[in-house]
Amino acid sequence: MNQSAVEPIDMGTWNRGRVGMLCLIFGESMFFSIFVVAYLFYIGKSGHGPQPSEVLSFPYLATACLLSSSITAGLAVRFIARSHRWLAVLVLAITIGLGASFIAFTAVEWYGLIVDHGLTIRTNLFGTTFYSLVGFHAAHVIVGLCMLSLIFCLLVAGAVRSEHAERVEMVTWYWHFVDAVWIVVFSVVYIIGT
Amino acid sequence: MASSEGLSVSTVPKDVDRTWLDHMHEWVSTVDHKRLGVLYIFSGLFFFILGGLEATAMRAQLAIPANDLVEPAEFNRLFTMHGTTMVFLVGMPIVTGFGNYLIPLMIGARDMAFPRLNAWGFWMFFFGGIVLYMSYFASMGLYGAGTAPDVGWFAYSPLTGRAFSRGNATDYWILGILISGFGSMSGAINMLTTTLTMRCPGMTMRRIPLFVWMMLVVSFLMLLALPVLTAAQVMLLFDRFLGAHFFDTQAGGDAVLWQHFFWFFGHPEVYILIVPGFAYASEIIPVFSRKVIFGYVTMVAASICIGLVAVGVWAHHMFTVGMGRGLDIWFAIITMVVGIPTGIKLFNWIATMYGGKIRFRVPMLFAIAFIGQFLLAGLTGIMLSGAPFTWQLSDSYFVVAHFHYVLIGGLLFTVFGACYFWFPKMFGWMMSERLGLWHFVLFFIGFHLTFTTMHIQGLLGMPRRIYTYEPDRGWAIWNAITSAGVVLQGLGVAFFLLAIFMAFRQKKPAGPDPWDAWTLEWSTSSPPPEYNFLSLPEVRSRRPLWDLKHPEDPDWEHE
Ligand code: HEM
Numbered sequence A: 001m002n003q004s005a006v007e008p009i010d011m012g013t014w015n016r017g018r019v020g021m022l023c024l025i026f027g028e029s030m031f032f033s034i035f036v037v038a039y040l041f042y043i044g045k046s047g048h049g050p051q052p053s054e055v056l057s058f059p060y061l062a063t064a065c066l067l068s069s070s071i072t073a074g075l076a077v078r079f080i081a082r083s084h085r086w087l088a089v090l091v092l093a094i095t096i097g098l099g100a101s102f103i104a105f106t107a108v109e110w111y112g113l114i115v116d117h118g119l120t121i122r123t124n125l126f127g128t129t130f131y132s133l134v135g136f137h138a139a140h141v142i143v144g145l146c147m148l149s150l151i152f153c154l155l156v157a158g159a160v161r162s163e164h165a166e167r168v169e170m171v172t173w174y175w176h177f178v179d180a181v182w183i184v185v186f187s188v189v190y191i192i193g194t
Numbered sequence B: 001m002a003s004s005e006g007l008s009v010s011t012v013p014k015d016v017d018r019t020w021l022d023h024m025h026e027w028v029s030t031v032d033h034k035r036l037g038v039l040y041i042f043s044g045l046f047f048f049i050l051g052g053l054e055a056t057a058m059r060a061q062l063a064i065p066a067n068d069l070v071e072p073a074e075f076n077r078l079f080t081m082h083g084t085t086m087v088f089l090v091g092m093p094i095v096t097g098f099g100n101y102l103i104p105l106m107i108g109a110r111d112m113a114f115p116r117l118n119a120w121g122f123w124m125f126f127f128g129g130i131v132l133y134m135s136y137f138a139s140m141g142l143y144g145a146g147t148a149p150d151v152g153w154f155a156y157s158p159l160t161g162r163a164f165s166r167g168n169a170t171d172y173w174i175l176g177i178l179i180s181g182f183g184s185m186s187g188a189i190n191m192l193t194t195t196l197t198m199r200c201p202g203m204t205m206r207r208i209p210l211f212v213w214m215m216l217v218v219s220f221l222m223l224l225a226l227p228v229l230t231a232a233q234v235m236l237l238f239d240r241f242l243g244a245h246f247f248d249t250q251a252g253g254d255a256v257l258w259q260h261f262f263w264f265f266g267h268p269e270v271y272i273l274i275v276p277g278f279a280y281a282s283e284i285i286p287v288f289s290r291k292v293i294f295g296y297v298t299m300v301a302a303s304i305c306i307g308l309v310a311v312g313v314w315a316h317h318m319f320t321v322g323m324g325r326g327l328d329i330w331f332a333i334i335t336m337v338v339g340i341p342t343g344i345k346l347f348n349w350i351a352t353m354y355g356g357k358i359r360f361r362v363p364m365l366f367a368i369a370f371i372g373q374f375l376l377a378g379l380t381g382i383m384l385s386g387a388p389f390t391w392q393l394s395d396s397y398f399v400v401a402h403f404h405y406v407l408i409g410g411l412l413f414t415v416f417g418a419c420y421f422w423f424p425k426m427f428g429w430m431m432s433e434r435l436g437l438w439h440f441v442l443f444f445i446g447f448h449l450t451f452t453t454m455h456i457q458g459l460l461g462m463p464r465r466i467y468t469y470e471p472d473r474g475w476a477i478w479n480a481i482t483s484a485g486v487v488l489q490g491l492g493v494a495f496f497l498l499a500i501f502m503a504f505r506q507k508k509p510a511g512p513d514p515w516d517a518w519t520l521e522w523s524t525s526s527p528p529p530e531y532n533f534l535s536l537p538e539v540r541s542r543r544p545l546w547d548l549k550h551p552e553d554p555d556w557e558h559e
């Protein structure tokens, strides 16, 4: 009787952290898709009040900030993995700064929309769909910023070492995802929508 | 009795001076997948009793024409709470509970991938349910305009707008379901990740039990569908609290958009509820037929097919809103396509039984009844997928009959079967065959009295969700039979509860493997120790226990 060999299950780099994070990202994408669909569906259906083409201007700087923050976040993981602690602190600080400026740009944009143009979530369908889609994205950026700041503090305190690089990487996956959502959002809101 | 191995990782010393408070504390703070599974199942059963009482009240009202037992507004609340409870607080937790309990045991893992997330998910579900039921006490709120929500389980717009749903009852519906939805999503993430990454040596994807495969499909559907509902509910909250206009027709919003969002969630949701039924049947039928499941690979393929096609059929719930010819035809055809993989499964179960040495024990009885009933349910489903047919019968009792055939005849019957089948594993005691038989017979007859006749009422034109009807419509006799069936079903459930109670009292030991079964959960003690397996099993075939019991003719020589 020849016993067939029992091979241990080898998922390669696909450990539970990665698979779990991917699942979360999949669920989140479904959530955003619905807001995107609603936005697309209601383009041009606001009878009164400000229209997108009148009040929106393309957020070049905000986009540049957010997209480049993905690169620095990736670098941070590398530096942590290679135990370059202070380099990691530096790029992480830049990441957080870029993310925070994105939020600041959004704040300025919203201030203008609300105060100068009188556009709120109740004004018309454009306001309704715009604030909820962009707002949910911004909320995700803020959650990401909280997680990155936590890592930053732990890193400064010396509690994050090279063996934690993978966990930090999972947070950056989330950050990259938020970035990718932004690409969809600005295509829909600022390009197609205007 | 927990572990014969003598190695206990529990922090609380066993059986020494433990008060009931210690026990409570252990259950409340647990992150063990088995305990969470049991908590899920028992809270599901608790809500099942609530939902069942609501149904009984409705059937009492409808038993005779022109009855005034339940007032119209209360009737609306009853069917809303009944539907919502049964789908979100009974179906979902029981399904997640069995998944939680069994997946790690079946794939030879010591726990789920994220035990804490698992506990979080359970409590989110549980408190979501509590929030929904708080509406009975708290939502009188500002306007005194009603207690429980009364907008139906699919909460169509614009009825849910501020103008038509005053007070806070609808908000309790939104928030309760939204919160419990977070629980289901985290459960889905956990089940997916566990199955993909925590399998024991040799447990390849071609060897995991069909149960695990089907729960994989279910978890995928949960992760796909629930965020959609969450998003739509958030929009509704924005409409109601912030004055947004997503579904506000007066400001150009579109009420039909809600229907699309809801059913894009809703149809996958009905598959989230039935595929676990397939999963239980696929484990029970082979064991009690003493045969290998027929067509493992086709079963897996059919499940995946069902999972994928289920995403594209949602608008068959919307044939009557006037979507236009093209969409009607598309959704009719794609809905009929679902029948193909579903039919394949039915044939496979029957082929598994064919030529087997069938043991008619209680779990098997429920599984056999499931096959016939689910076939009928699928056939009325195919009938309803013809758009012109639905134009006639949408919103009638025919539809109610269809989906109760699926949800009770399909899901609930297999859930009962699964309870009798896995109870010995979970608690170490056998359930009484005799009480189980009473349960089965009463419930079976009651179910058919109630729901088979509902088809006829529907064909005779009785609309759903009416609180009463005139005597001259010719519906009275059928409604009387329908309501009479409820009594038998209630008795059946009483026998079920009695069987559980007696099992704990009589303490008839089950041993690790009472059914002479073949999957890994039966290789460890009953109930399993906290760490499930002392040493991780090594698997060479789809039936690792068969290989152990029959070293002269192991499965891996044939697979
Ligand atoms: C062969 C597969 C199936 C087909 C072809 C099918 C078809 C349909 C159609 C066309 C309707 C819409 C009827 C109408 O509103 O006028 C419907 C309703 C429904 N089906 Fe199915 N169905 C199938 C399986 C299932 C399963 C497996 C479940 C649940 C486990 C299910 C649960 C429901 C529910 C809950 C409704 C009514 C929803 C409501 O209006 O409240 N169906 N089905």
Ligand SMILES: [Cu+2]
Pocket: B266, B267, B270, B313, B314, B316, B317
């Ligand atoms: Cu459907």
